[in-house]
Amino acid sequence: MSGAGGGAGVSDLVLGIETSCDDTSVAVLENGRTLRSHLIAAQDVHRLYGGIVPELASRAHLELLPRLVARALEEADVRPADLTAIAVTHAPGLVGSLVVGLAFAKAWGAALHVPVIGVNHIEAHLHSASLEHGESPLPAVALIVSGGHTELVEVKGLGLYRWLGATLDDAAGEAYDKVAKRLGLGFPGGPILDRLAPTGRADAFSFPRPMLDRPGFDFSFSGLKTAVTVALKEKGPPPYDDALVADVAASFQAAVVETLVAKSLRAIEHTGARALNLGGGVACNRALRAALADACGRRDVALRIPSPRLCADNAAMIAQVGAWRLARGECSGPELDAVASLEASGLPLG
Numbered sequence: 001m002s003g004a005g006g007g008a009g010v011s012d013l014v015l016g017i018e019t020s021c022d023d024t025s026v027a028v029l030e031n032g033r034t035l036r037s038h039l040i041a042a043q044d045v046h047r048l049y050g051g052i053v054p055e056l057a058s059r060a061h062l063e064l065l066p067r068l069v070a071r072a073l074e075e076a077d078v079r080p081a082d083l084t085a086i087a088v089t090h091a092p093g094l095v096g097s098l099v100v101g102l103a104f105a106k107a108w109g110a111a112l113h114v115p116v117i118g119v120n121h122i123e124a125h126l127h128s129a130s131l132e133h134g135e136s137p138l139p140a141v142a143l144i145v146s147g148g149h150t151e152l153v154e155v156k157g158l159g160l161y162r163w164l165g166a167t168l169d170d171a172a173g174e175a176y177d178k179v180a181k182r183l184g185l186g187f188p189g190g191p192i193l194d195r196l197a198p199t200g201r202a203d204a205f206s207f208p209r210p211m212l213d214r215p216g217f218d219f220s221f222s223g224l225k226t227a228v229t230v231a232l233k234e235k236g237p238p239p240y241d242d243a244l245v246a247d248v249a250a251s252f253q254a255a256v257v258e259t260l261v262a263k264s265l266r267a268i269e270h271t272g273a274r275a276l277n278l279g280g281g282v283a284c285n286r287a288l289r290a291a292l293a294d295a296c297g298r299r300d301v302a303l304r305i306p307s308p309r310l311c312a313d314n315a316a317m318i319a320q321v322g323a324w325r326l327a328r329g330e331c332s333g334p335e336l337d338a339v340a341s342l343e344a345s346g347l348p349l350g
């Protein structure tokens with residue numbers, strides 16, 4: 001690794017595999033930085049149920065993965081025998097989904113006689129901005145905001161992390177999804193509310209800014225979600241008129257964005273960070289991006305936001321961290337296994 005990443009030194013072709021949740025993704029990464037191919041198959045079946053159904057996710061990974069790998073190799077113009085290693089997400093996530101990717105990676109690793117390296121999904125998000133923006137200035141703060149996680153981390157290099165804060169209850173994306181559901185909108189709710197918010201009044205409801213008045217870097221979004229439910233109670237069940245939906249979307253989003261921006265800035269000041277790296281699906285949010293661009297611009301802090309494909313769950317970021325670790329001589333043994341929780345995943349959360 002050079003800085004927070006890159007610099008594998010020898011020509012290598014790493015196959016990255018990501019199956020931790022509901023997206024099946026495969027990438028071929030050359031020399032730790034050049035994406036030769038990158039495919040993401042979103043499992044739209046979960047929309048029918050208004051949330052992710054783990055059994056359906058693992059079954060879909062089983063069906064999609066072999067075909068995606070074949071396609072990714074074809075698009076990269078790489079033969080299986082050209083691969084020098086396989087990087088696969090081993091934690092955290094849905095165990096039934098993780099094991100599909102792991103079993104595939106181990107079988108291919110054995111057949112091709114190439115090393116397999118297990119990659120932590122959250123660690124991969126911490127560095128995903130480097131795929132497009134290059135090496136990160138250090139120290140950096142990473143804000144990971146997805147359907148399952150809301151984490152603020154100080155990044156001093158590969159493997160050198162200090163956990164600053166996390167959500168005490170719902171993740172930011174989970175709050176978006178639940179509020180959208182409460183409004184009678186579809187799943188996932190984040191992109192829908194992102195689209196609707198500019199059409200409403202952000203001051204129509206005075207929703208709480210959770211934990212903003214408390215010291216530290218933790219978040220809490222379940223009270224905000226409850227405040228939306230209370231505000232809608234007298235209106236009965238959905239459907240609601242468009243103006244009300246737009247006002248709730250705008251007021252809710254303003255509360256989330258203000259909280260995320262304030263805690264990120266607090267973390268930057270606390271650590272003296274020179275960059276803010278974003279990751280996770282909520283990092284696609286236009287209001288969040290704009291507010292952070294404004295705040296970081298005033299402070300001479302580099303704001304590094306991946307493009308939407310690299311914000312969401314993707315194999316490119318897995319291949320990247322895998323390549324960096326392999327370049328350091330690291331590799332996983334046969335004991336590599338799926339781990340569901342971030343706490344048990346082996347990342348230092350201190």
Ligand code: KG4
Binds near residue numbers: 285312
């Ligand atoms: O990282 P991701 O694709 O998957 C995991 O959760 O791991 O994140 C999905 C989450 C969902 O909760 C979705 O509603 C949210 O990211 N999301 C957004 C936006 N796009 C996706 N939230 C707010 N604004 C968006 N534009």
Ligand code: ZN
Binds near residue numbers: 121125146280
């Ligand atoms: Zn993720």
